Amino acid sequence: EIVLTQSPGTLSLSPGxxxxxxxxxxxxxxxxxxxxxxxxxxxxxxxxxxxxxxxxTGIPDRFxxxxxxxxxxxxxxRLEPEDFAVYYCQQSDGSSFTFGGGTKVEIK
Amino acid sequence: xxxxxxxxxxxxRPGASLKVSCKASGYTFTDYYIHWVRQAPGQGLEWMGLINxxxxxxxxxxxxxxxxxxSRDTSTSTVYMDLSSLTSEDTAVFxxxxxxxxxxxxxxxxxxxxxxxxx
Numbered sequence: 001e002i003v004l005t006q007s008p009g010t011l012s013l014s015p016g017x018x019x020x021x022x023x024x025x026x027x028x029x030x031x032x033x034x035x036x037x038x039x040x041x042x043x044x045x046x047x048x049x050x051x052x053x054x055x056x057t058g059i060p061d062r063f064x065x066x067x068x069x070x071x072x073x074x075x076x077x078r079l080e081p082e083d084f085a086v087y088y089c090q091q092s093d094g095s096s097f098t099f100g101g102g103t104k105v106e107i108k
Numbered sequence: 109x110x111x112x113x114x115x116x117x118x119x120x121r122p123g124a125s126l127k128v129s130c131k132a133s134g135y136t137f138t139d140y141y142i143h144w145v146r147q148a149p150g151q152g153l154e155w156m157g158l159i160n161x162x163x164x165x166x167x168x169x170x171x172x173x174x175x176x177x178x179s180r181d182t183s184t185s186t187v188y189m190d191l192s193s194l195t196s197e198d199t200a201v202f203x204x205x206x207x208x209x210x211x212x213x214x215x216x217x218x219x220x221x222x223x224x225x226x227x
Contacts, residue, residue: 045153092212096169
């Protein structure tokens with residue numbers, strides 16, 4: 001089973017700052033299989049990026065995904081107040097799915 | 109528009125079984141796999157398993173093998189999740205989510221079902 005490790009666990013930033021979230025896989029995965037989600041309390045997760053760098057419909061361009069192999073990154077160029085949430089990476093090996101442990105982006 | 113509507117909150121006793129439904133609308137039911145994901149209090153997202161509504165084939169996470177059963181009713185575009193032998197560690201919000209065939213990310217999510225297991 002592929003394990004996804006997200007870092008840092010918590011990111012304390014101010015609105016307007018840049019957020020860089022890391023997701024490291026225990027083995028190489030295809031970019032096709034890597035996605036990122038935003039999750040707020042009381043809501044369902046929201047797809048942000050799929051295929052490692054393709055933004056989902058309606059997602060602002062301040063969100064961008066990058067990476068390959070075992071190292072992937074979600075960048076939020078300038079944090080808006082509504083961006084403070086928990087972010088998860090997710091991968092599939094074709095028959096099963098796994099999530100990273102999440103990174104909480106909190107207001108500093 | 110695509111919607112996944114789940115059944116309501118449940119309170120269960122330890123040892124009981126749970127059945128949660130997920131009704132799909134706004135798309136061709138057999139074009140998307142349905143997955144189940146849960147989040148225990150203070151924890152992250154955990155993948156449980158999937159069902160292919162077209163043929164009914166299933167794949168379960170090893171952790172839930174023997175205790176989880178996914179089924180579907182194509183006449184009502186509904187998927188069911190059955191989880192048996194509940195313990196307090198099964199207290200969580202359970203989500204269904206769909207994945208379009210040929211893709212590997214969750215396009216749409218249900219609203220979540222809170223399940224509390226307590227004596």
